[in-house]
Every structure is written in C-alpha cells, then in structure tokens.
Amino acid sequence: MKQFRVDLIAATPKPQLCVYLGMHQDYSDFFVADNRQIWPDDKKAGEICIRRLLAGERGHYGPMEHAQIVFNVGWFPHSVMQQARTHRVGVSFDVQSMRYTGDRICQAAEGNLDIEEVFYLRPIGNYINRQGKKYTYSLKQRNEDIKLCQLAVKRYCELINSGFSEEHARSILPFDYRQHFILSFTLRALLHFLDLRSKRDAQLEIRELCKLIWPHIESWVPEFASWYKKKRLHRALLAP
Structure with a gap:
C-alpha cells in the first residue's frame, strides 16, 4: 500500500468562513457581503459553525456545501473506484481510462x-x-x-x-489494475464519504484512501475536523 497517494489540487480558501456566511445569511436581515469588517476569521467561523450547525447532532449540513476540495488520487486498485462511487456520495470523478x-x-x-x-x-x-x-x-x-x-x-x-x-x-x-483519478467533494460530501468508507468493516484499501485524505481535512477545516474526529470518525453514522 506504500504506492497509494493523495495530493491536494485545489480547495476553497477560508472554507469555514464560507460555511459560516452561508449559515449566517439564512437568518440575517442584511446582505452579509456588506459587512466584511465584522466577519470572523476562519478559525472563529469554524467554532461558530460547530456550535450552531453540528453540536447536538442538529444535522444542518446544507451550508457545508459551499466549501469544496479537489484531490488527485493515485495507484489505487479499480475495486476502490467501484466502491467509492456507490451510495450517492455526491462526489465528482474523473478516472484514468483503460481505453x-x-x-x-x-x-x-x-x-x-x-x-x-x-x-x-x-x-x-x-x-x-x-x-x-x-x-x-x-x-x-x-x-x-x-x-x-x-x-x-x-x-x-x-x-x-x-x-x-x-x-x-x-x-x-x-x-x-491500478488507476489514477480526480475526486472533487463539497465539505458535506467529504464527511459523508468518511462516514461510509472509514468505518472499521469497510474495504481495506478504501480505508487507506480515507487515511490519506484525513490530514488534508485537518489542515483545511481544522475546527470541523476536530469535531468530526470526536463525534463521528469510524462510527458509520451517515450524514444527513
């Protein structure tokens, strides 16, 4: 499995702020873009989102679709791609063709x-x-x-x-046969993917994919990652 590889291609800057602004506009009378001077930093935005969107399993995951991330995945077997695409995970794929x-x-x-x-x-x-x-x-x-x-x-x-x-x-x-592919997730879809594929009885190789993705999540959305690790990682609790 040492050949398996996941590289970051692109990701929404200030992703937790993007989620926060989506949530904030839901219940704000004013146009949120006009109030940039009072926007929280990304860390603070993440903390607010955890309290208002996720704490207590409220399940208000919609605003998490505003943050997106793209990975290049390499040298994984075809069976991983077969499993990754099931269960309507909301992921976009471009896969190396054997044609x-x-x-x-x-x-x-x-x-x-x-x-x-x-x-x-x-x-x-x-x-x-x-x-x-x-x-x-x-x-x-x-x-x-x-x-x-x-x-x-x-x-x-x-x-x-x-x-x-x-x-x-x-x-x-x-x-x-091994394949390289591109994966594109919203934050919501990414956590749902982990719900499905990082659980203990998931296919061995797709669990390795989740392990390689995880450090990127911790760097990109640290407050969301901290909450997810404590509350959902490996527990097979499906995202709403």
Whole structure:
C-alpha cells in the first residue's frame, strides 16, 4: 500500500468562513457581503459553525456545501473506484481510462515497468472475509498471483499488436489494475464519504484512501475536523 497517494489540487480558501456566511445569511436581515469588517476569521467561523450547525447532532449540513476540495488520487486498485462511487456520495470523478491508457500494460509486459506498478495485490497476511471466516494469504499464493498478472499483460500486448482495440483487450486483465483519478467533494460530501468508507468493516484499501485524505481535512477545516474526529470518525453514522 506504500504506492497509494493523495495530493491536494485545489480547495476553497477560508472554507469555514464560507460555511459560516452561508449559515449566517439564512437568518440575517442584511446582505452579509456588506459587512466584511465584522466577519470572523476562519478559525472563529469554524467554532461558530460547530456550535450552531453540528453540536447536538442538529444535522444542518446544507451550508457545508459551499466549501469544496479537489484531490488527485493515485495507484489505487479499480475495486476502490467501484466502491467509492456507490451510495450517492455526491462526489465528482474523473478516472484514468483503460481505453486510452494501455501503454503501461505493455511496458510491464516488456519488463520496463514493475508488474505491481500496474496491478494491485494485497499484502501477505491474515484476513477475515465478510462472513467472519479467517484465512491466510501466503507469500507462495501471492507469487502465483503475480505470475498470472504477468501472463495477462503479455496476452494483452499480443492482442494490441494484432490490431485489437484497447477496450477489447482489457477484458482479459486482472480486475484490480491500478488507476489514477480526480475526486472533487463539497465539505458535506467529504464527511459523508468518511462516514461510509472509514468505518472499521469497510474495504481495506478504501480505508487507506480515507487515511490519506484525513490530514488534508485537518489542515483545511481544522475546527470541523476536530469535531468530526470526536463525534463521528469510524462510527458509520451517515450524514444527513
């Protein structure tokens, strides 16, 4: 999992102030932009939002949609993208396509790229399936799986070189080829995503994605992050 990566691309400046102003306009007679001289700083705005929007599980999450953040996510398996897009999380995705990005497959077939740069296999160790059954993924089993991946990339290149289209050739590849993608969240959608995917029984790899996203949240919206960590993180409480 050491290859997994999350980089920040862009984020709303003063995000907690943006949430505060959205909330404040809801119940203010005046036009809030005309009163910039009395706007709180971002930290104070975050503290006010926690008290008025979130404390006591009031669930008034609407103003949190005014703050947005964009990540570049890399080297995660395809299964993470499949899980990330379910449950109407309100996230925008742009995903590396296996229709246009097959050159790396042939590089792996030619030995110019490590096979594990292209495919993801879980680390060796002990695991539990969804029914609670324990099992072991051994080094021997993992090496056999690597051999299967190597056979698949060679076959892929044979098909491409004989004139097959990429979308046809990709059908013989192992399911968990690695993909890079862009994720765009509102603050509301981001916390809802964590509600779903950082819980203890979520897929191992998507929990790793949440772990890599979390430091960015703490830097971007520290007051919201502090409240969320105390009240909701890993508890599978779904956002309204």
